Amino acid sequence: MSAYEFPGGIYPPERKERSNQAPLRTAPLPKVVMLPLSQHTGKAALPCVNVGDAVKTGTLVARRDGMVSANVHASISGTVIEITDSVIIIQGDGEDRWATLPPLDWRTAERDTLLQRLDDSGLIGLGGAGFPTYIKAQVNEHHAIDTLVVNAAECEPYITADDLTLRHYAADVLEGAQLLARLCGATHIIVGVEDNKPEAIQALQALLTVIADSEPLASVTLKIIETRYPSGGERQLIKKLLNREVPSGGLPADIGVLCHNPGTLLAALQAVRDGLPLVARVVTLTGDAITQPGNYWVRVGTSVDALLAQVGVDDEQLHQVVVGGPMMGTPLTSLEAPVTKTTNCLIAATKEELPPAPAEAPCIRCGACESVCPAQLLPQQLHWYARAENDAALEAHHLFDCIECGACSYVCPSAIPLVQDYRSSKQRIRHKRIETAKAEHAKHRFEFRQARLVREEAEKKARRQARLAQQQSASSDATGTQTAPVADLRSLRIAQTAAKAAVRKAEKVLARAAAQDPQQRHDDLETQLATAQENLKAAEARLADARAASEQKEAP
Amino acid sequence: MSMMHAPQLGKAPSTAHVMRWVIAATLPGLAVMTLYFGLGILSNVLIAALWAVAAEALVLRLRHRPIWPTLNDSSALLTGVLLGASLPPASPWWLIGVGVIAAVVVAKQLYGGLGHNPFNPAMVGYALLLVSFPTHMTLWAPPQSLWPDSLWPQIMGTLTTSALDGLSGATPLDAFKHKGDAVLASEFWASSPLPDGTLNAWRNIALAWLAGGVVLIAKRLISWHIPVAMLGSMMLLSALFYANDTSHFGSPLFHLVTGATLFGAFFIATDPVSAATSRQGKLLYGAGIGVLVILIRNLGGYPDAVAFAVLLMNLCVPLLDIVSVPRPVGQATARPDERKSAP
Numbered sequence: 001m002s003a004y005e006f007p008g009g010i011y012p013p014e015r016k017e018r019s020n021q022a023p024l025r026t027a028p029l030p031k032v033v034m035l036p037l038s039q040h041t042g043k044a045a046l047p048c049v050n051v052g053d054a055v056k057t058g059t060l061v062a063r064r065d066g067m068v069s070a071n072v073h074a075s076i077s078g079t080v081i082e083i084t085d086s087v088i089i090i091q092g093d094g095e096d097r098w099a100t101l102p103p104l105d106w107r108t109a110e111r112d113t114l115l116q117r118l119d120d121s122g123l124i125g126l127g128g129a130g131f132p133t134y135i136k137a138q139v140n141e142h143h144a145i146d147t148l149v150v151n152a153a154e155c156e157p158y159i160t161a162d163d164l165t166l167r168h169y170a171a172d173v174l175e176g177a178q179l180l181a182r183l184c185g186a187t188h189i190i191v192g193v194e195d196n197k198p199e200a201i202q203a204l205q206a207l208l209t210v211i212a213d214s215e216p217l218a219s220v221t222l223k224i225i226e227t228r229y230p231s232g233g234e235r236q237l238i239k240k241l242l243n244r245e246v247p248s249g250g251l252p253a254d255i256g257v258l259c260h261n262p263g264t265l266l267a268a269l270q271a272v273r274d275g276l277p278l279v280a281r282v283v284t285l286t287g288d289a290i291t292q293p294g295n296y297w298v299r300v301g302t303s304v305d306a307l308l309a310q311v312g313v314d315d316e317q318l319h320q321v322v323v324g325g326p327m328m329g330t331p332l333t334s335l336e337a338p339v340t341k342t343t344n345c346l347i348a349a350t351k352e353e354l355p356p357a358p359a360e361a362p363c364i365r366c367g368a369c370e371s372v373c374p375a376q377l378l379p380q381q382l383h384w385y386a387r388a389e390n391d392a393a394l395e396a397h398h399l400f401d402c403i404e405c406g407a408c409s410y411v412c413p414s415a416i417p418l419v420q421d422y423r424s425s426k427q428r429i430r431h432k433r434i435e436t437a438k439a440e441h442a443k444h445r446f447e448f449r450q451a452r453l454v455r456e457e458a459e460k461k462a463r464r465q466a467r468l469a470q471q472q473s474a475s476s477d478a479t480g481t482q483t484a485p486v487a488d489l490r491s492l493r494i495a496q497t498a499a500k501a502a503v504r505k506a507e508k509v510l511a512r513a514a515a516q517d518p519q520q521r522h523d524d525l526e527t528q529l530a531t532a533q534e535n536l537k538a539a540e541a542r543l544a545d546a547r548a549a550s551e552q553k554e555a556p
Numbered sequence: 557m558s559m560m561h562a563p564q565l566g567k568a569p570s571t572a573h574v575m576r577w578v579i580a581a582t583l584p585g586l587a588v589m590t591l592y593f594g595l596g597i598l599s600n601v602l603i604a605a606l607w608a609v610a611a612e613a614l615v616l617r618l619r620h621r622p623i624w625p626t627l628n629d630s631s632a633l634l635t636g637v638l639l640g641a642s643l644p645p646a647s648p649w650w651l652i653g654v655g656v657i658a659a660v661v662v663a664k665q666l667y668g669g670l671g672h673n674p675f676n677p678a679m680v681g682y683a684l685l686l687v688s689f690p691t692h693m694t695l696w697a698p699p700q701s702l703w704p705d706s707l708w709p710q711i712m713g714t715l716t717t718s719a720l721d722g723l724s725g726a727t728p729l730d731a732f733k734h735k736g737d738a739v740l741a742s743e744f745w746a747s748s749p750l751p752d753g754t755l756n757a758w759r760n761i762a763l764a765w766l767a768g769g770v771v772l773i774a775k776r777l778i779s780w781h782i783p784v785a786m787l788g789s790m791m792l793l794s795a796l797f798y799a800n801d802t803s804h805f806g807s808p809l810f811h812l813v814t815g816a817t818l819f820g821a822f823f824i825a826t827d828p829v830s831a832a833t834s835r836q837g838k839l840l841y842g843a844g845i846g847v848l849v850i851l852i853r854n855l856g857g858y859p860d861a862v863a864f865a866v867l868l869m870n871l872c873v874p875l876l877d878i879v880s881v882p883r884p885v886g887q888a889t890a891r892p893d894e895r896k897s898a899p
Contacts, residue, residue, distance in 0.1 A: 235886065376882040413573070
């Protein structure tokens with residue numbers, strides 16, 4: 001299948017055979033789960049249960065707070081034993097009794113019902129960034145989407161979760177893709193797979209011949225691409241499959257594309273078709289210290305420690321546990337950490353397998369980093385600016401276009417931790433921006449307060465008016481005593497429409513900012529959205545007030 | 557927090573590994589040179605290497621830097637080997653010492669050590685020697701026996717001036733340069749101006765350097781951009797000269813196999829520290845060297861010009877690094893965003 005090229009890239013050892021030999025298994029039910037309130041991009045969810053409450057598997061335990069946030073559900077049945085600022089801990093009863101939502105048919109259900117379901121199920125992108133799926137599915141309200149890309153490239157070494165998901169659930173993944181294509185209005189679905197997954201490719205090819213006969217909503221194409229890291233980067237994959245370039249600082253939606261991970265699509269279908277909230281996911285457990293490597297269905301909140309113990313780990317050999325792949329993943333500092341919705345892989349590595357980096361040597365300007373950079377940046381230039389903390393030059397050389405894939409660090413002969421430098425530089429620059437935004441923030445808080453006061457006043461007035469109207473209709477003699485000026489209905493309707501538009505605009509700005517910069521909090525934009533919502537409520541109250549008044553006038 | 561840096565997988569060849577491979581790749585060239593010019597070539601390399609390591613260690617000590625880890629990167633050793641390989645056979649120890657100190661101490665360590673030198677250290681040393689000691693630097697005795705009689709006194713610098721003169725022999729480039737305008741190329745070659753086998757010797761040496769260079773490219777230790785651009789621009793420009801006047805300018809093939817062309821293209825111009833960094837920049841850098849080499853050889857006062865061409869292009873690197881910025885994916889242009897650089 002023809003494909004376009006993205007620049008750069010590397011060919012690290014794949015080491016996928018360690019985990020892709022065994023079939024998908026289910027990990028034993030954990031006795032305790034620790035559910036973080038912030039497993040997603042955006043604000044942490046707010047607990048909506050109390051200590052001591054009995055919960056079933058799938059019971060909502062924390063509700064999303066603000067627009068960019070996601071629900072959290074109990075992943076085992078049992079009792080809530082602890083609630084802290086960041087986690088809810090549930091002691092299991094070992095029975096795994098479920099609380100599911102009513103099944104829906106995605107072909108016939110209303111669009112809003114489906115979006116509501118994705119929201120209710122706590123669905124987020126399972127590929128890594130953890131962006132709430134219900135927001136992504138609505139992106140076509142602002143952008144025309146023509147193509148939905150199923151990102152099954154899985155280019156990181158070690159990880160085989162998408163591979164195994166496709167082997168076992170190819171039909172469900174493609175149906176999930178049809179569901180999301182319907183929601184976002186895409187007419188094409190392209191599945192991008194690296195050529196190192198022959199079984200998954202076979203499963204997909206077998207299905208495609210079946211699907212072609214059944215006239216699906218969106219046409220499906222399978223594209224097999226060369227195995228080259230980082231072909232699974234969203235921007236790289238879109239370039240490779242469609243030869244379209246996502247603009248700097250932009251989103252795939254800007255060029256009519258949405259990317260979804262196979263796991264997300266499967267979870268979306270299960271949420272709609274089976275009414276299952278997101279409480280479990282496929283996790284690759286691999287590394288030389290694991291005795292039975294493979295892929296497992298794991299309940300969200302299972303502690304890494306318990307999980308590794310269940311599948312068997314050689315404690316003497318274990319050197320470190322890495323969450324995610326060896327290129328972009330991070331080593332765990334505590335094995336008590338839970339598996340979250342975005343944990344796709346755990347590598348229990350020996351020291352020989354993932355050795356500590358050698359000592360850093362001076363940069364010799366060899367340019368190896370530049371030739372592998374998939375974003376076509378100048379990593380060595382950025383390195384010097386990063387060390388000098390020259391933030392202006394870093395931004396001018398497009399530091400924020402760096403996707404942190406680690407290809408530059410991988411090839412650096414001087415073992416310079418380039419990506420680490422870029423990450424801390426980005427952090428520093430973000431921090432600076434936040435500092436300067438603080439004044440702005442105070443202004444928005446003030447505006448929000450004003451809006452709330454106005455809304456409360458308007459609602460109070462509306463209530464009074466309603467009461468008055470009731471009294472007057474009861475004692476029918478009172479006419480003409482109406483002193484309150486009847487506002488012009490038309491201008492109020494216009495104000496209400498404008499307020500609605502402002503709410504939509506604030507939602508759009510927030511969704512965009514959150515998608516572009518998932519690691520940052522967007523409290524300020526959330527405040528602006530809340531302000532716009534207050535304004536809308538106030539406008540609605542005023543309109544209701546005026547309507548009541550005018551009806552009252554006409555009534556007698 | 558024990559943050560390891562991503563990625564944690566495997567490792568690319570280290571700088572020391574690259575340097576050692578480049579040293580290893582000089583072996584075919586050195587062997588063939590020794591075959592034609594005698595053990596004076598090996599004595600050059602050996603003495604230069606010793607000087608280089610000693611000079612580097614001394615400066616590191618004075619700078620209070622760790623000595624062993626830095627020596628271990630083998631970059632000083634490589635500088636010594638490359639400078640030694642560029643000198644006429646059996647150069648005296650003091651001459652080599654002056655060149656190496658200029659290379660390692662002045663051109664490299666005084667600028668901050670490995671990674672910070674704007675000029676190619678070996679070529680700084682070579683250029684200094686060429687302009688300071690022109691008689692010693694043109695003593696390319698004709699290809700002769702493996703063990704020349706005067707090897708030891710030559711190295712010790714105790715040979716008399718008259719004996720030195722007796723040793724002198726011209727390289728093909730020298731001879732062609734000084735044939736005089738009145739002599740046509742055909743007449744010049746017909747007069748057998750060089751001892752028998754000289755041209756063959758230089759051609760075989762060039763092929764040996766090429767072999768080493770191809771190994772480096774095949775092992776991805778150097779990128780192809782600089783050698784290809786340099787040789788390409790040399791061939792193109794010398795062909796233009798040659799097409800214009802075949803009797804006074806050397807043919808492209810002549811330029812390719814004589815002098816330091818292939819040695820320079822694979823071992824000197826590819827020094828990453830003093831070269832341009834981006835791929836596009838490397839192409840411009842290599843092409844610039846090639847153009848300068850031919851211009852100086854054909855129109856300038858020196859028979860060979862690789863050292864000067866490389867140093868002149870080293871000067872241009874900061875500019876090349878600015879004009880050769882690639883266009884980042886998703887950006888409209890390649891230019892750094894000046895709006896963002898405003899504070």
